[in-house]
Amino acid sequence: MSELRRDPIIGRWNIVDTDQPAGPEAFEVDNHSPSGSKCPFCFGNEGMTPPEIYVVRPPGSAPNSSGWQLRVVANKFPALKIEGDLGRRGMGVFDLCNGVGAHEVIIETPDHQRQTADLSHEELMAVIKAFKVRSLDLRGDRRLKYTLIFKNVGLAAGASLEHTHSQLIALPIVPKRVQEELRGAERYFEFRDRCPYCDMLQQELDEGERLVCENRSFIAHCPFVSSFPFEIWILPKEHHSDFAQITQEAIGDFARMLKETLTRMRVALSDPAYNFIIHTAPIEFRERDEYHWHLELIPKLTKTAGFEWGTGFYINPTPPELAAKALREAALPV
């Protein structure tokens, strides 16, 4: 069982792997990602992953065999494990608890060659639906407080396998970064009785210079305070704090928006490594007036160095106005 340890000064929790600790030799650089018969996410290799938790496959085909369209499996090397109690305890000035939680992998397609931007509209809708179904299922577990859905693409963005996949981690605490966001939104709301993201949406639509694209239900824009060059946020136009309540109609529009945004980024930046993260409200059974779920997309173009670690203060070499213009003008494949 891994441990969750809390920084006694700033209150940030970290996951420490006490099960299979990595020694110095574990950090030798390995740039090799398995493919073909070695890739655990390809057809025929279903036995290389833990059994499927959720799957889209034609009726009649056997579980954990080939023929599927999308598979969700437990991570083979999970950061957190689903069994056991939290066991919160103290140790002198320190606080810790057991590493309880869920860590799942969403294998978006059996095709090793395709990336998320290459998926058909229907396939991408199935991916988003899988995010929703898994989020809803995990909220039955009372130990869990937050579900984070994210994707790492490319070695620079922390992906160890190149076969396209996203991940879901459900945590027994609300992480610090999310708490900060929630608190900031609460403060803004207290003062104005409006959701800060709804205000942001309106200002960005009015000004237009940071807008990347827009459809019936979503906008994509480069935030005024981008920490990274070409950072993009996708915001739903309608106010909702909880991603998991997304409607079937909005899933379709979200799939279109995600595909267009990823394609524009790929064209403008020659296929960069990237991360995306869905920011949503903690697991709770209410709608928050002050919070608004959204997706943050960060191409990995710069390196985070001492100044950023020391201050939490980012240096962004590309004004978001310029980034948005380049993304708007990217020539999309017909």
Next chain:
Amino acid sequence: MPELRKDPLIGRWVIIATERAKRPVDFVTSHDEALPASDCPFCEGREAETPQEILAIRGGRSGSNGPGWTVRVVPSIKPVLRIEGQLNRRAKGMYDLMDGVGAHEIIIESPTHISNAADISIEQLHASLQASIARIADLERDPRFRYVLWFKNYGSVAGAGRVQHTRSQLIATPVTPLRVKEELVGARRYFEDKERCLVCDLLSQELEAKTRIVFESAHTVVLCPFASRFPFELWLVPKRHSCDFGKIRPEELKDLASAFKQVLMRLKGVLNDPPYNCLLHTAPFRHERGKAGHWKTIEDDYHWHIELIPRLTRVAGFEWGSGFYINPTPPEESATYLREAAVEAAPAATH
């Protein structure tokens, strides 16, 4: 003029470089190949290739901006903030911003072309820390600045860029950065509760438990923190309680230089010369700003220290999204490897 923009939600400031703006093509063609030593602007004899020196520790008859120095401080060739002008705080709709005023200086730690600070002498390290203290004290006199960060990037992965010549950097900012504020608030809260310094308590607990201690010297403890975010993350903590690095005593600074050298050599040995970042956490500038009692307990509640982070893992979506880190190496294991590393005994600082 670069801009400082404030995140309306979490209050984090970001520096947006509006002048040397990078376009998509700059990222596509940018590569971090090392600049050959023969082109290094930080080597002795090439002083004309940097901006004019602000401070130098040099031998008797050498003239400024010429050879003959041991440590040299110059403004950054590519400063992220500009020293001229006023802050010009303003709003744009729901957003807050101000002009990117600040200072960005480079402390060149050796006249010869050495890339890793682990390979320079204790005397050189000591001199570069002395130069840093002098510069921080000078920047503190500028009422526009609230904080100065001293840091060091080694290796391309850690953001050191193409010039492979050991140096540290100073960036003075007109706002107290979020990460620093969090620490100050955490320390103050603990003090309010217990009337003791959290880091002093932590230090005595760690010295007793021993499992996370790498080594201790006369005035410094080197340890792997309990809630390490990264494998082999390290802290250098002064034994004597003090909130302000600038107030370090001469014998403590000598001891720190020698401990610093030793820990860098251990890291280099155990992890095969890894890239790293190193940063100083010290109290912000304490100008009175009409808020009486704002820094009332900081002398008692805050304890300066140095963080050293080897860059072995990559920060991915989970960490960005949650501020929650996954560390594959428990700090007890890291400390054991570093403690047991065979290092030549570091020579005494007084050689």
